[in-house]
Amino acid sequence: MCGRGGKGMKKTAIAPANIAFIKYWGKKNEELRIPANASISMNLLGAVTTTTVEFSSSYPKDTIELTDGSFSDGETRRITAHLDRIRQKAGIRDFARVVTKNSFPKSAGIASSASGFAALTLASAAAAGLSLPQKELTILARIGSGSACRSIPDGFVKWESGEKSEESYAHSLFPHDYWDIRDVLVVVDQTSKKISSSDGMKKAGTSPFWQERQRDIEKRIIQITKALEEKNFSEFGTILEDDCLSMHSVMMTQNPPLMYWNEATGNCIRNVQKWRKDGLPVFFTIDAGPNVHCICEGKDEKQLIDAIKTLSGVQSTLVNSCSQGAHITNTHLYQ
Ligand code: PMV
Numbered sequence: 001m002c003g004r005g006g007k008g009m010k011k012t013a014i015a016p017a018n019i020a021f022i023k024y025w026g027k028k029n030e031e032l033r034i035p036a037n038a039s040i041s042m043n044l045l046g047a048v049t050t051t052t053v054e055f056s057s058s059y060p061k062d063t064i065e066l067t068d069g070s071f072s073d074g075e076t077r078r079i080t081a082h083l084d085r086i087r088q089k090a091g092i093r094d095f096a097r098v099v100t101k102n103s104f105p106k107s108a109g110i111a112s113s114a115s116g117f118a119a120l121t122l123a124s125a126a127a128a129g130l131s132l133p134q135k136e137l138t139i140l141a142r143i144g145s146g147s148a149c150r151s152i153p154d155g156f157v158k159w160e161s162g163e164k165s166e167e168s169y170a171h172s173l174f175p176h177d178y179w180d181i182r183d184v185l186v187v188v189d190q191t192s193k194k195i196s197s198s199d200g201m202k203k204a205g206t207s208p209f210w211q212e213r214q215r216d217i218e219k220r221i222i223q224i225t226k227a228l229e230e231k232n233f234s235e236f237g238t239i240l241e242d243d244c245l246s247m248h249s250v251m252m253t254q255n256p257p258l259m260y261w262n263e264a265t266g267n268c269i270r271n272v273q274k275w276r277k278d279g280l281p282v283f284f285t286i287d288a289g290p291n292v293h294c295i296c297e298g299k300d301e302k303q304l305i306d307a308i309k310t311l312s313g314v315q316s317t318l319v320n321s322c323s324q325g326a327h328i329t330n331t332h333l334y335q
Helices: 073-090 115-126 133-144 146-151 197-206 210-230 235-254 263-278 298-309
Strands: 007-022 026-027 039-056 062-066 095-102 156-159 170-174 181-187 282-286 292-297 316-321 327-329
Touching: 007 115, 007 133, 007 146, 007 210, 007 235, 039 115, 039 146, 039 210, 039 316, 062 073, 073 095, 073 115, 073 133, 095 115, 115 133, 115 146, 115 327, 133 146, 133 170, 133 292, 146 156, 146 197, 156 210, 170 210, 197 210, 197 235, 197 282, 210 235, 210 327, 235 292, 263 282, 263 292, 263 298, 292 298, 298 316
Parallel strands: 062 095
Antiparallel strands: 007 039, 007 327, 039 095, 039 156, 156 170, 181 292, 181 316, 282 292
16 A cells, blocks of 8 residues: 555556537536536547556655656646545545556547546546545546546446536446447547637636527437437437537637637538438537547448548548446556
8 A cells, every 4th residue: 555665556547538419518616627517428449548656655746747748737737636636535645656648649639638537537546545436436537627527437428417516427328339339530620729628618608608508408418318228310410419519609609709610620510411411320529629520320430431531621530439438457557
């Protein structure tokens, strides 16, 4: 165990990124990251973060390394604050060595904060000797970085909004092998976003569409859960696309407005609508950036990829199926 001049237990966790079908945009409580509404997502198999953590009384300070890049000062502060939460819960004071690796390039347009904070939560809790139920791990991950809580449970996941911290947790709706849904990410811009989701959503309430979004979202949650239960793809896709457009309407009309889309984003959206009209079942969703996630069933992936090849302005594509949630591995990133 940790402390008294010795090294602690080294623990490593792997956690996936996730794509939301019903989006999180706006909070009830800024400090605790309690969201304004519940959200629903799918874990992404090919976009994972691996993190190794060890607490030891021989470390003079926390060291935090990213194998394929470096963390900004702000990112380092957020990680250290998260380690403090774990230390406080475990009743230890040892500093930690944290090494992190992403399986996907920053330029892929997938935020690494969800997979990153999910892996950090799992690895650091285990390294501190804590044995926490999954619900509590999702609550801790949420306080680190909102949507990270959805990367802990298996497969298709719901994050309950809740009023209090202990009510705002994530749980699995269906396991990862329940339905062969694919996310074909169309990367049209590889630069990182100028305004982070955390900062952007602080102004969500200034949009005239905010109240309407909040009014409609509970209905969409019920409908999309039913579509998932029934594996009704056209209903599922229609609702996730509606929710994406609802979130972006809020973004574009908040004060100051957030315009994440570029020309290639618009072109991709119009083509998804056209392909659908021509008989290819595909729908789109977009996060806080210009890249387009095209959602289809496994049987249609090849045809979709061929169609995407005809688009202009595409820099790369990344195909993901549904994945299990965060888990511990015995393969560490350092010895
Ligand atoms: O958890 P954050 O701060 O990365 O916010 C995520 C916000 C969106 O990606 C736009 C929507 C979502 O639910 O993932």
